[in-house]
Amino acid sequence: MNKVQNNRAWWLILPMLLLVAFSAIIPLMTVVNYSVQDVFDANTRFFTGTEWFKEMLNDPALQAAVLRQFAFSLTVLAIEVPLGIGIALIMPKRGWQASAVLILVTMPLLIPWNVVGSIWQIFTRGDIGLMGWSLRELGYGYNITASPVDAWATIILMDVWHWTPLIALLCYSGLRSIPDAYYQAARIDRASQWAVFRHIQLPKLTNVLVIGVLLRFMHSFMIYAEPFVLTGGGPGSSTTFLSQSLTTMAIGQQDLGPSAAFSLIYFLIILLVSWVFYTAIMNMQKDKKQEGA
Amino acid sequence: MTDSLIGTPDAVRKHAATTAARRRRKSRSALLKWRRRGLMAAYIVFVLLPIYWLLNMSFQSNTEILGGLTLWPENFTTEHYVKIFTNANWYMGYVNSITYVLMNMVISIAVALPAAYAFSRYQFIGDKHLFFWLLTNLMAPPAVFLLPYFQLYYTVGLFDTHIAVALAHCLFNIPLAVWILEGFMSSVPKEIDETAFIDGYSFPKFFVKIFIPMISSGIGVTLFFLFMFSWVELLLASTLTATNAQPIASVMTQTKGASGIDWGTLAAAGALTILPGIVVVYFVRNHIAKGFALGRT
Numbered sequence: 001m002n003k004v005q006n007n008r009a010w011w012l013i014l015p016m017l018l019l020v021a022f023s024a025i026i027p028l029m030t031v032v033n034y035s036v037q038d039v040f041d042a043n044t045r046f047f048t049g050t051e052w053f054k055e056m057l058n059d060p061a062l063q064a065a066v067l068r069q070f071a072f073s074l075t076v077l078a079i080e081v082p083l084g085i086g087i088a089l090i091m092p093k094r095g096w097q098a099s100a101v102l103i104l105v106t107m108p109l110l111i112p113w114n115v116v117g118s119i120w121q122i123f124t125r126g127d128i129g130l131m132g133w134s135l136r137e138l139g140y141g142y143n144i145t146a147s148p149v150d151a152w153a154t155i156i157l158m159d160v161w162h163w164t165p166l167i168a169l170l171c172y173s174g175l176r177s178i179p180d181a182y183y184q185a186a187r188i189d190r191a192s193q194w195a196v197f198r199h200i201q202l203p204k205l206t207n208v209l210v211i212g213v214l215l216r217f218m219h220s221f222m223i224y225a226e227p228f229v230l231t232g233g234g235p236g237s238s239t240t241f242l243s244q245s246l247t248t249m250a251i252g253q254q255d256l257g258p259s260a261a262f263s264l265i266y267f268l269i270i271l272l273v274s275w276v277f278y279t280a281i282m283n284m285q286k287d288k289k290q291e292g293a
Numbered sequence: 294m295t296d297s298l299i300g301t302p303d304a305v306r307k308h309a310a311t312t313a314a315r316r317r318r319k320s321r322s323a324l325l326k327w328r329r330r331g332l333m334a335a336y337i338v339f340v341l342l343p344i345y346w347l348l349n350m351s352f353q354s355n356t357e358i359l360g361g362l363t364l365w366p367e368n369f370t371t372e373h374y375v376k377i378f379t380n381a382n383w384y385m386g387y388v389n390s391i392t393y394v395l396m397n398m399v400i401s402i403a404v405a406l407p408a409a410y411a412f413s414r415y416q417f418i419g420d421k422h423l424f425f426w427l428l429t430n431l432m433a434p435p436a437v438f439l440l441p442y443f444q445l446y447y448t449v450g451l452f453d454t455h456i457a458v459a460l461a462h463c464l465f466n467i468p469l470a471v472w473i474l475e476g477f478m479s480s481v482p483k484e485i486d487e488t489a490f491i492d493g494y495s496f497p498k499f500f501v502k503i504f505i506p507m508i509s510s511g512i513g514v515t516l517f518f519l520f521m522f523s524w525v526e527l528l529l530a531s532t533l534t535a536t537n538a539q540p541i542a543s544v545m546t547q548t549k550g551a552s553g554i555d556w557g558t559l560a561a562a563g564a565l566t567i568l569p570g571i572v573v574v575y576f577v578r579n580h581i582a583k584g585f586a587l588g589r590t
Contacts (some may be wrong), residue, residue: 005534007413012407014422016467019404023464024430027441087336090329099578103571104337106581107344112525114542115563122350122560130346133362161343169581206356222434224528243436243528250440251532263437270432 034260052261061237062245062262066269069242073220076159080216083160085205089197090174103173104166110142113248117229120158124230144231148238150233155239158226167212174208176200210281214274221270242266344567350560359555373561385567386541393530393538394523396459401466401519402512409474410500412484426485427468435528438464446533453535461533462523469522470515477511478504509578517577524570541566 038048056062091105092098111119124144126132136284144151180198186196224243228232233240246266250259350358351373352366377383411417412424441462443452451457485507487501506511527542534540546557547563573582 003414003416005417006415007417009411009420012411016404016408016471017423018428019400019460019463020430020467023442023460024433027438027445030441030444033439066386087333090333090572092333101333101337102578102581103574104340105376106574107567108340110521110524110567110574111563112527112542112566114527115566118345118545118563119347122556123346126360127352128556130342130356130362130364161340163339173581208325218432222436224436238569243434246434246436247439247528256440259440263434266434267437268430270434271429274432 005029009238031260031263035264036257038257045292048257052257053265056258056262056265064237065242065245068238068240069221072156072223072241073217075156076163076220076269077213077216079156079160080164080167080215081209084164084212085171085209087164087168088171088175089201091168093176102169105168107164107165109165111162113225114229116162117226120154120161120226121230124154124181144235146235148235151235151239155227155230158230159223162226163216166215167209169209170212171205174205206281210278216279217277218270218274221273300350324350331562347560347564350556351564353557355555355557373514373557374565377561377565378428383544383549383562386539386544386562387536389538390524390530390540390542391569393455393458393462393540394520396455397466397517397523398516399415399460400459401470402516404468405467405474405515406505406512407500409478410473410504412471413478414486427471429469431472433464435464435526439528439532442529443532452533453537456537457533458530459523461529462526465526466519467524469518473518474508474511477508477514481502481507513577514580517581519575520573521570538562 026123036048036050053173087105091101108116121129123129124132124142126136126143132142132144141147142150145152182200183196191199222243223241224247227239227241228244231239233244246259246262249255249262315450349365352369352371353363354368354370354372357363357366357368409546410418438461446452446457446461451460471545481504485503486499489503490496494503527540530540541562545559548559548562
């Protein structure tokens with residue numbers, strides 16, 4: 001669409017800008033302010049420069065948390081994206097089944113995050129939970145409070161349960177926008193199911209998948225309430241992700257300077273990865289268009 | 294019919310072969326259809342099983358829960374639900390949560406509508422940078438903003454009010470609303486705006502009388518997303534409140550007592566938090582597919 005050049009459009013943006021500035025810029029400035037100072041009380045503070053940043057970057061506990069966070073985010077993406085596409089492909093397209101399946105599939109997305117943790121806590125307890133109890137009956141010594149492997153597997157399963165619907169619904173909406181004529185042409189050509197998927201469905205899904213992967217990456221990187229309720233970060237610190245480390249540091253220990261520096265590093269990692277991913281995908285699409293031309 | 298045209302033995306054989314092939318194809322596609330349904334059913338069971346277990350727990354007494362594993366409530370009881378609905382401390386948690394979610398939805402949509410219109414229709418200095426900056430707020434971890442929010446709202450005297458949580462959730466909900474609405478608005482042809490202005494509509498009148506009705510399904514879907522992300526977020530909500538505006542999530546932590554966790558009440562409270570979501574998704578079920586693609590397909 002051709003847009004009209006008009007700087008008065010700023011007036012339409014202004015109310016939104018003021019509100020977002022109030023809830024984003026002012027707090028962010030506070031964080032920046034803390035990150036370069038050592039605060040003892042309201043009147044005693046020292047300028048420290050980049051000291052906190054150096055300390056945070058060299059902290060082995062935090063380095064481990066960052067690695068754990070990346071491992072977690074990549075694992076859930078690797079499972080949820082293919083699974084979500086698969087579910088979108090088999091979801092019914094019309095009739096009452098379509099509505100019913102849509103509502104059922106959306107359900108996990110609308111449950112408050114700490115309740116998701118509680119649901120899985122109840123479900124996986126060895127004594128009262130269906131899954132925990134069944135696994136023990138089958139002879140596997142399932143215990144999320146003692147075994148890091150069990151804790152990890154359970155958190156990943158919980159995340160798959162919770163967030164695969166987002167990818168599935170995004171893909172479902174992408175698939176719905178493909179005109180029937182494309183499928184008819186494929187049938188005339190006797191295209192195999194795989195060929196239909198590879199050359200008709202997948203290209204249509206690229207856009208929604210970019211959105212989906214970005215959202216999933218961001219949210220999985222900020223995960224807090226679910227593992228906090230389910231495992232409390234344990235056993236040891238094997239499931240302590242970045243948000244939890246940060247909250248403990250900022251609220252629990254009141255270390256303002258280090259936690260502010262850590263916040264900024266954390267935010268920058270998310271921004272950087274999202275930006276790299278987004279640019280890479282956009283360039284790929286541009287190259288494809290040039291090849292086609 | 295074609296049968297009457299078949300005369301020679303050769304043609305009969307050919308006919309038999311093609312019908313057999315058709316039958317084979319048909320039975321294969323029927324098989325595929327059933328496999329699809331089976332897989333779909335398996336996934337639905339996976340989604341519902343933990344939720345079923347929650348419901349199962351919520352209808353059992355605590356002695357039955359701890360007494361041994363039962364696949365369905367053998368002594369069906371609604372005592373936990375009665376407890377929640379008769380104790381102001383409990384049910385006010387739901388009222389508080391719904392209050393700030395509604396406030397947030399109203400604020401977000403009110404400021405996002407004009408902003409999204411500006412982004413979809415006009416070019417202006419800094420528009421692309423501004424849009425990218427908006428999206429970065431969507432990527433900000435709430436944990437980063439925890440402490441500054443606490444201090445900011447405490448200083449301005451908004452701590453422990455509904456509006457504090459509603460404003461805090463604007464951080465990610467306004468950018469989201471602008472993003473979704475911009476997609477829906479861009480699919481409305483610009484000629485409509487131009488025709489309306491030629492017909493003598495002023496901008497506010499055009500916007501309210503013509504434009505908003507045209508994107509009503511987009512607004513419905515946006516409201517659904519605003520509800521979803523404000524309803525499920527609890528880290529900020531529970532940090533910015535103490536007693537007066539306490540969300541249901543904080544109330545739920547009270548089930549941890551000296552004598553262990555009150556599983557039945559925890560399960561009942563959890564089950565009740567699922568209900569508003571189901572109601573909301575029922576209303577937008579026909580538009581949700583388009584909404585998830587942010588109006589861009």
